[in-house]
Amino acid sequence: MSVTPAMDTKAAVSGGKRKKSFVELLxxxxxxxxxxxxxxxxxxxxxxxxxxxxxxxxxxxxxxxGLLAVGMLLVILNGGIDLSVGSTLGLAGVVAGFLMQxxxxxxxxxxxxxxxxxxxxxxxxxxxxxxxxxxVLIAYLRxxxxxxxxxxxxxxxxxxxxxTNGLTYNNLGGRPELGNTGFDWLGFNRLGGVPIGVxxxxxxxxxxxxxxxxxxFGRWLYASGGNERAAELSGVPVKRVQITVYVLSGxxxxxxxxxxxxxxxxxxxxxxxxxxxxxxxxxxxxxAALTGGRGTVVGTMLGAFVIGxxxxxxxxxxxxxxxxxxxxxxxxxxxxxxxxxxxxxR
Amino acid sequence: xxxxxxxxxTDEVVLAARNVAKSYxxxxxxxxxxxxxxxxxxxxxxxxxxxxxxxxxxxxxxxxQPTSGEIILDGEPIVFASSxxxxxxxxxxxxxELSLAPNMNVRDNIFMGREIMTATGVDFxxxxxxxxxxxxxxxxxxDPLTPVEDLRLGQQQIVEIARALSVNSRILIMDEPTSxxxxxxxxxxxxxxxxxxxxxxxxxxxxxxxxxxxxxxHHAVVLRDGAMTAxxxxxxxxxxxxxxxxxxxxxxxxxxxxxxxxxxxxxEIEGLTVPDPGGADYSVVDGMSLSVRAGxxxxxxxxxxxxxxxxxETVAGRLKATSGKVVLKGRDITGRSIAExxxxxxxxxxxxxxxxxxxxxxxxxxxxxLASLGAFTRxxxxxxxxxxxxxxxxxxxxxIKTDGGAAAIGSLSGGNQQKVVIGKMLATxxxxxxxxxxxxxxxxxxKAEVFKLLAERARQGLAVVYTTSELGECLSIAHxxxxxxxxxxxxxxxxxxxxxxxxxxxxxxxxxx
Numbered sequence: 001m002s003v004t005p006a007m008d009t010k011a012a013v014s015g016g017k018r019k020k021s022f023v024e025l026l027x028x029x030x031x032x033x034x035x036x037x038x039x040x041x042x043x044x045x046x047x048x049x050x051x052x053x054x055x056x057x058x059x060x061x062x063x064x065x066g067l068l069a070v071g072m073l074l075v076i077l078n079g080g081i082d083l084s085v086g087s088t089l090g091l092a093g094v095v096a097g098f099l100m101q102x103x104x105x106x107x108x109x110x111x112x113x114x115x116x117x118x119x120x121x122x123x124x125x126x127x128x129x130x131x132x133x134x135x136v137l138i139a140y141l142r143x144x145x146x147x148x149x150x151x152x153x154x155x156x157x158x159x160x161x162x163x164t165n166g167l168t169y170n171n172l173g174g175r176p177e178l179g180n181t182g183f184d185w186l187g188f189n190r191l192g193g194v195p196i197g198v199x200x201x202x203x204x205x206x207x208x209x210x211x212x213x214x215x216x217f218g219r220w221l222y223a224s225g226g227n228e229r230a231a232e233l234s235g236v237p238v239k240r241v242q243i244t245v246y247v248l249s250g251x252x253x254x255x256x257x258x259x260x261x262x263x264x265x266x267x268x269x270x271x272x273x274x275x276x277x278x279x280x281x282x283x284x285x286x287x288a289a290l291t292g293g294r295g296t297v298v299g300t301m302l303g304a305f306v307i308g309x310x311x312x313x314x315x316x317x318x319x320x321x322x323x324x325x326x327x328x329x330x331x332x333x334x335x336x337x338x339x340x341x342x343x344x345x346r
Numbered sequence: 347x348x349x350x351x352x353x354x355x356t357d358e359v360v361l362a363a364r365n366v367a368k369s370y371x372x373x374x375x376x377x378x379x380x381x382x383x384x385x386x387x388x389x390x391x392x393x394x395x396x397x398x399x400x401x402x403x404x405x406x407x408x409x410x411q412p413t414s415g416e417i418i419l420d421g422e423p424i425v426f427a428s429s430x431x432x433x434x435x436x437x438x439x440x441x442x443e444l445s446l447a448p449n450m451n452v453r454d455n456i457f458m459g460r461e462i463m464t465a466t467g468v469d470f471x472x473x474x475x476x477x478x479x480x481x482x483x484x485x486x487x488x489d490p491l492t493p494v495e496d497l498r499l500g501q502q503q504i505v506e507i508a509r510a511l512s513v514n515s516r517i518l519i520m521d522e523p524t525s526x527x528x529x530x531x532x533x534x535x536x537x538x539x540x541x542x543x544x545x546x547x548x549x550x551x552x553x554x555x556x557x558x559x560x561x562x563x564h565h566a567v568v569l570r571d572g573a574m575t576a577x578x579x580x581x582x583x584x585x586x587x588x589x590x591x592x593x594x595x596x597x598x599x600x601x602x603x604x605x606x607x608x609x610x611x612x613x614e615i616e617g618l619t620v621p622d623p624g625g626a627d628y629s630v631v632d633g634m635s636l637s638v639r640a641g642x643x644x645x646x647x648x649x650x651x652x653x654x655x656x657x658x659e660t661v662a663g664r665l666k667a668t669s670g671k672v673v674l675k676g677r678d679i680t681g682r683s684i685a686e687x688x689x690x691x692x693x694x695x696x697x698x699x700x701x702x703x704x705x706x707x708x709x710x711x712x713x714x715x716l717a718s719l720g721a722f723t724r725x726x727x728x729x730x731x732x733x734x735x736x737x738x739x740x741x742x743x744x745x746i747k748t749d750g751g752a753a754a755i756g757s758l759s760g761g762n763q764q765k766v767v768i769g770k771m772l773a774t775x776x777x778x779x780x781x782x783x784x785x786x787x788x789x790x791x792x793k794a795e796v797f798k799l800l801a802e803r804a805r806q807g808l809a810v811v812y813t814t815s816e817l818g819e820c821l822s823i824a825h826x827x828x829x830x831x832x833x834x835x836x837x838x839x840x841x842x843x844x845x846x847x848x849x850x851x852x853x854x855x856x857x858x859x
Contacts, residue, residue: 223712226706227707234770235688
């Protein structure tokens with residue numbers, strides 16, 4: 001019984017040797033071709049679409065859930081899911097806003113105004129802690145990933161609402177005399193014309209790509225997502241890997257929260273609601289398998305850009321927001337359909 | 347199903363296989379087998395693991411389709427496209443692995459897929475009544491409303507048997523039905539089998555307990571390596587006949603490597619006791635002690651449930667022992683994690699390579715290098731060149747037939763997949779290698795290659811411990827043969843032991859309970 005797969009994959013191997021047909025090529029690069037198609041179609045429909053400035057604006061929108069998707073990819077490669085990233089994003093923004101307003105210490109009678117870098121580091125730390133909670137719940141307390149991160153989704157959102165009483169922090173600019181200016185740098189500044197948010201996404205994607213392709217950790221992750229038992233028996237510290245991916249996902253969400261609140265120069269407790277679903281969609285459109293072990297950073301980035309460029313394009317040509325939702329849904333289902341065709345044949 | 351009088355034509359063949367062959371990829375599980383099932387009689391199929399018994403039964407019951415050959419039902423050729431089609435013709439099978447839904451109760455399991463319907467829904471009362479009747483017949487006090495997960499394994503097997511009985515089949519295939527039953531339950535089952543045959547039902551019986559099977563069978567068929575080697579009526583045969591034909595003249599699996607000095611003790615196990623991983627109140631390994639020297643090959647033989655797997659998994663760090671010590675080259679490694687054991691130089695090749703050995707989503711090369719990532723990682727990064735070296739070396743060293751490290755794992759035959767798992771562990775340069783049933787599911791040629799490989803490595807100072815449930819494999823490369831029975835060492839032999847001695851010590855010939 002154990003030898004059954006040998007039979008049908010023989011055909012697959014000989015198939016791989018001959019030159020790939022056009023259809024196969026189209027299928028392999030489906031996210032890439034979908035992106036091209038989206039760009040071509042919208043460029044034809046609107047003269048404003050195919051401009052450098054528009055692409056940069058759209059890219060800075062993509063940066064937010066692109067960052068979430070990078071973290072989500074790691075979790076999904078492990079065979080898990082992280083539903084808490086949208087809430088973590090919101091909580092991170094609120095905590096950053098709270099710190100920027102100054103922390104009053106009544107016992108000492110002082111108000112601390114941490115500098116922007118301290119705020120960034122503390123916020124990332126917060127994301128790591130949220131991720132660690134997810135990881136420990138899942139790896140050691142054996143709570144299913146879906147349930148654990150769903151719980152954390154509610155808790156993190158609740159804390160964000162409690163901290164602000166449902167209101168929004170508006171003045172994130174800081175004051176020069178307090179030495180805490182520069183928060184808007186993340187969201188507004190450009191390096192060589194490219195928004196900082198996009199550069200942050202690029203850096204995270206490259207680091208993640210190297211992590212996956214060039215380090216032992218990457219190999220551990222693919223192995224434990226593909227077959228946890230086999231990985232464990234080969235000496236892979238599967239629990240450590242599992243916790244690490246949730247921590248990294250939490251950090252990605254916190255950074256996305258910083259970028260978003262900087263872009264908006266305000267931090268609301270409801271920011272990022274349902275963004276976790278967009279991130280999952282990006283990973284899936286990028287060809288990753290929800291069962292774990294398969295997926296790449298390049299694919300995920302393509303997936304994120306497909307969603308971003310599609311929804312922004314629909315806005316530009318004036319399609320109603322309701323239709324946008326329908327289109328996005330159709331794209332996601334089509335992507336999963338294609339994935340199941342690809343992985344369904346063993 | 348008409349009840350024939352006992353004087354009826356009991357030699358009538360109801361179901362027959364003619365020249366049936368089945369291949370899984372490059373592995374030929376069955377090579378042209380002829381097999382007759384007689385009306386109202388018990389035909390027992392004997393053979394070692396991997397001889398093709400289960401494959402043949404799956405073909406007869408429509409679970410798998412033969413690659414060639416035909417099935418003849420009542421003199422007419424027939425093709426079963428599925429097991430439900432076979433069931434419609436009155437053929438049902440009790441599988442070796444239980445196929446019950448543990449969350450549902452006994453009644454619902456027995457009538458699963460065949461619910462008795464009335465105009466208003468399922469007739470639970472009638473189902474319950476029939477379930478009670480079945481349980482009475484099997485003399486088992488199981489309430490029809492008990493969830494199956496609350497039953498012990500033996501009772502679950504009874505439920506499985508009851509389900510097969512409930513369809514009123516005329517041909518009933520029983521694949522190892524007694525493996526989890528107590529002696530008294532086996533008696534009841536045999537009584538039921540006699541009742542059934544008296545009613546004209548034909549039984550195909552498969553069991554590792556040879557004497558037990560001899561009590562009820564009318565005919566014996568012996569399979570070996572996918573071919574039928576002998577056929578006889580019960581009155582003409584005895585235990586010795588079966589063993590002789592089962593094991594046969596051995597394909598040469600090698601002999602213990604000789605002509606070199608064995609080193610010091612590599613692995614020392616002292617009084618190791620392991621509780622049942624399922625939480626039952628007994629020890630699966632019960633105070634085992636064993637020492638293995640560098641360059642020595644030790645074979646552990648035992649039946650299913652003897653504790654072989656648990657012993658190896660505990661030594662390798664997967665299960666926790668309640669007492670006892672594991673010492674590797676003078677270092678106490680008791681209770682270390684799997685990763686620590688691998689670093690210390692002790693590796694395990696697991697029994698089920700699909701479930702525990704291979705990562706199907708990764709290539710051959712990445713599987714081979716998985717346990718020795720540290721060997722080609724410098725600082726933070728892995729080195730592609732060093733990895734390619736390691737993979738190429740591993741492929742050559744264990745003779746894997748593959749297009750190269752980038753090939754998909756699924757493209758390899760079972761034997762080559764097994765070599766990947768072994769090669770992966772050997773790539774860590776261990777002092778001790780434990781192999782749990784290394785020959786499971788691979789053909790005889792690959793088996794011989796695996797053993798030759800292990801013998802070579804032993805010559806270079808590796809301590810090798812492997813388990814097997816096939817006698818022919820005990821008497822091959824092992825310097826010592828340990829027979830395990832219910833978590834303890836039942837006997838120890840040298841390479842000159844006979845198959846009968848080993849079999850007797852394992853409790854195979856007589857029922858274990």
